Amino acid sequence: MAKRRIARLDGRVSITNDATWWRSAVIYQIYPKSWADADGDGFGDLAGIRTRLGYLARLGVDAIWLSPWYRSPQADGGYDVADFRDIDPIFGTLADAEALIDEAHDLGLKVIVDIVPNHTSDQHRFFQEALASEPGSPAWDRYHCVRGADGGASPPNDWTSAFGGPAWDPVLDADGQPTGWWYLHVFDSAQPDLNWDNPEVREEFLDTLRFWFDRGVDGFRIDVATGLVKAEGYPHSGGGEEDRYPYWDQPGVHEIWREWRRVANEHQPPRAFVGEVWVGSQEAFVAYLRPDELHTAFNFDHLKCPWDASALRGVVERSLHAAGQVSAPSTWVLENHDVPRVRTRYGMEAAGARMPHANTAPPPDVVPDDARGLARARAGLLFMLGLPGSAYVYQGQELGLPEVLDLPAEVRQDPAFRRTGGAEGYRDGCRVPMPWTRQDHSFGFSPTGASWLPMPADWGELSVEAQLGDPGSMLELTRDALRIRRREPALGDGDLGWISEPDDPCLVLRRPAEETDPHVLVAVNMGEAPALVEATEVVLSSGRDPAPGRGGFWLPPDTAAWLR
Ligand code: NOJ
Secondary structure: OOOEEEEEEOOEEEEEEOOOHHHOOEEEEEOHHHOOOOOOOOOOOHHHHHHHHHHHHHHOOOEEEEOOOEEOOOOOOOOOOOEEEEEOOOOOOHHHHHHHHHHHHHOOOEEEEEEOOOEOOOOOHHHHHHHOOOOOOOOHHHEOEEEOEHHHOEOOOOOEOOOOOEOEEEEEOOOOOEEEEEEEOOOOOOOOEEOOOOHHHHHHHHHHHHHHHHOOOOEEEEOOOOOOOOOOOOOOOOOOOHHHOOOOOOOOHHHHHHHHHHHHHOOOOOOEEEEOOOOOOHHHHHHOOOOOOOOEEOOHHHHHOOOOHHHHHHHHHHHHHHHHHOOOOOEEEOOOOOOOOHHHHHHHHHOOOOOOOOOEOOOOOOOOOHHHHHHHHHHHHHHHHOOOOEEEEEOOHHHOOOOOOOOOHHHOOOHHHHHOOOOEOOHHHHOOOOOOOOOOHHHHOOOOOOOOOOOOHHHHHHOHHHHOOOOOOHHHHHHHHHHHHHHOOOOOOOOOEEOOOOOOOEEEEEEOOOOOOOOEEEEEEOOOOOEEEEOOOEEEEOOOOOEEEOOEEEEOOOEEEEEO
């Protein structure tokens, strides 16, 4: 195991252990299209990211995860990759990516990039070669090209696409006539699924991993990590929930991750994986985290958890128990580029509606209780950063950005919106560009004021400029929390002990579990009345300062705190 290293940077102290940094890292997700635009075309780019890396170092995160930056027609926000070893021109060049990786490292930031092995773009060389050949050819064998039912007139089975409609599109001949063969796409038609039984597909990805590892990438976020292997013979789904379809979580997928792990281990220090693993049970989930498979996976149970103390306690307990069975750290995540912003989700709940966690239309006619939504978003973040394991912060979460609910249909880009006639596909609302400054058009996102999605007129007040130095802002709360988390050996990796009783509406836990000095108490009050937390000192609070009481402090509702 590599030695602990203490790096000093702008007065911040970072204690990293190069081999196991991913066990406790706070990882900031950048959606490149929406973070910072340097060339003024209204799309974020790598040059923009490079100019703002200092912001992240000062924020105090340990690593960045970049959503796909590869060459792509952007049919699904870059999750439709045309070339895994080149950068899309809207983002820059390969040289920009290399410079970005080096500069991030100089600032003490690890770099994780997205990889999308389940499918390619229809513009990928593999698919273009398939289209230029006959069904049944070796080029088509890299995809799932299957003879249709009813003499070829209907799709081979009843599988549906996660973005709406059938999961099969007809393969056409050179004259545009149906061939009777169909290709599989679990997502958009422009994202054909790869056939992982094909050795060339496997090799292509192993080479791609090495290509980026050789350029210094510290790890990969693996898109759709449960989807690569489809049930043999393409059986009918038999209806039911789409997330149980026989194209998810097939046993053969684990061998792929074992092979990838071996490649990660070829490098020094070993590189790390975080999987996008949506599965039905904890048992199935931890199978992906066995010591020879993926290092970590997103904890979507945490993301889906409502603002409810017993539900959250249950998620924390089950997550730690499950991860512990395979000696993996748990992860924590409240936001990403696929789900509505947490401020709005919690605000909807406070207004009596449940905001679906992904993809579907927001409940009509419900106005979120924004004040409570923001208070809970702040509390949720502080509580999360006090839990054992690694945590994800999605760009703008540190500013408390709300979901943009009123984007007009004509600007929406989510392919599911088009495929379902507006019934689903609402992911653009969390992808609206970052506001950096108070005044300018597009609030400093772009020098020309352009932005690929319109930004709400009042976002200047949520900008980085407006929040920096304001002790009451969510940005300063995040910075304080990250600074303290780095200095407190009890936070990050490790264990916890519960102080609150199972049915308490105020969760209180101790880090570490054992009664030691030093320790930190992590508390969140999800009840309706102030709760007394026994402690001698408040280290940090997400809301109004807890008032001193007998032997402790009164934590207001919708508030989290770190105490001693
Ligand atoms: C999950 C990604 O997070 C999402 O944005 C994408 O649309 C699908 N996978 C398909 O790649």
